[in-house]
Amino acid sequence: MKAKIFVKNCEFEGEPKDSDFSLTEEELPPLKEGEFLCVGEWFSVDPYMRVHELWSKVGATMVGSQVAKVLESKNDVFKEGMYVVGYFGWRTHTICDGKNEPTPGFGQPLIVPHLEKLPMSLYLGVLGMPGNTAYFGFLEICQPKAGETVVVTAAAGAVGSHVGQIAKIKGCKVIGFAGTKEKVEWLKKDLLFDHAYNYKEVDVDVALKEAAPNGVDCHFDNVGGEMSSKILRHMNPRGRISVCGSISAYNALSSEAPKASLVQLPMILKELKMEGFMVMRWLDRWEEGTTQNIDWIKEGKLKYKETITEGFENLPKAFKEMLNGKNVGKAVVKA
Template identity: 55%
Template sequence: MYNNVNFLSIARRFYSGHVGKTEARKYVLTKHFQGEPKKSDFEIVQEELPELKDGEILTEAEYLSVDPYMRAYMIGYKLPTVMIGGQVAKITASRNDKYPVGGYVAGYFGWRTHTICNPNIPAKGALVPMYLLPDISPYPVSLALGVLGMPGNTAYFGLQEICKPKAGETIAITGAAGAVGSHVGQIGKILGCRVIGFAGSDAKCEYLEKELGFDRAFNYKTVNIQKALREGAPDRIDCYFDNVGGEISSAIMNYMNKNGRVAVCGSVSSYNDSALPKVTIVQPSIVFKELKVEGFLVNRWIDRWNDGINANLAWLREGKLKYEEKVYHGFDNMVEALVGMLRGENLGKAVVKVK
């Protein structure tokens, strides 16, 4: 017969989903990127995870994120290192009462299949904190990597806190069909602004106009940018959400109104370039138009993280916000997904379904 201590111990281990040691797979970056990321820049490594300690949980990745910042950030890491990135993972074992087995978490765990972590201890180097997903039904949990995650909050806070658009003003967005840009444009319309976007194909531009309600969208690969600006923004630009940098950003900033505001989110147009591009200078426009130009990282608003998620979820449920996902399949295809996203294959958020 079991004594009380042994019985409670066995019951706890059964309840926690304990299954012994777990084999994890992870992508280790062994060479800094030169041009586009390549499979040969990585090594896929297996590791055996230890038993859980009190307070810890074991998660299994279901969706992993690929984002433009990954290409830019890795130059700052000492190699070899696990590839960075966010994921949505299912809790498969737990020794933490607040994180039950079967629940989902969004965490900055990197490119790995299984992770052990203590939710009470902030992860070193994480861009955003891990959190237990709220009920977002009937939407898929992958949205925690998109409109209900870091890209959604990047759009929500970046536009409203830096650009501070007013109803009736005109907003221009580059990378407008991506996860962040498509979201920014929709918030702009919710706030009563005129919105124009630049994307990389006619199909994407048609989607922005017909599905998301952009006032105009232009294929930057085929149009004359100055002519497109005059056509799409006859009253010039008040707010510019910059996702790509490069010459198009110089053209837009030179076309802005006095006291315009620029939120600089990224510069994806040059991430794969081996040499920095030469573009028209923007300082005269900044000075004479008295523009406010501010770069930002979304973790500036960590203390208000749930505010952004809750606002975006409410808009989603009210039908004011739409989303698209480009879903790649298989953990072995992470590099292909990253390269595809950097080439602009995705409409909306790019994610990888692990299985």
């Protein structure tokens, strides 16, 4: 059995290019006692992969999670036919003992039940890491109250679209910023955001003066940079800012790292709380998030979209397109 694997070809400079990746093959050995072999059916492409690249070595397998099916097993827990979500990286087939994770630091493979009426890819999105990022990162850090005004950036992406809908469920007024007219329409018409703007066409200050004349109470920040600094100046006293990501800087050339505006004065004068987080903080409460998210889907309160790229070989393309905003909702690759 041969596994196809994407490895990092060189240090990335700016936007990832096709030449940054090499597709290689690895002959897999027979299974030892305690091991299982699985095949990836769905692959995730996520912004953190661009950041992870900064400390991974040339020649390393590209990092990433997948929904995989156990093909063969000599392990008592991970049995043939089961599905797992594992951080195995960009590789078609993986041998695993269920304990030693091929990508250290991302937790052990998680056995997931077959979703009869929903696609299994949701374990990479609304029922997986991005869904729990929205659930815990928004509720725990922003602690939104009914009637408050919430701003979400990268609002039509996997995390942002989910956060905005939780904010609506909690009775908040929601304002989203996204990068195309189609995304803005989706946020307003389908997800019922109160206001949504194309940040490439409107000035964030002007938009917030119109949509949030009484100020912003919670900001779920996916983007960072100048957009965050502008939103900061619209925060109400005792506002909360959940710092989830800073995608505006991920592709920045090392020589052109963006400079941040001073945040201290507005933070002091308005007594703001700004807190960064890594979703793995809530690993021990993982099931709480996924259970609530699936209940909201069943109740019709939480909608999702996926942008599906066909073919394992197209992982680099899907990754580049996601960083460039081509995805609506969660970007996934179907093997």
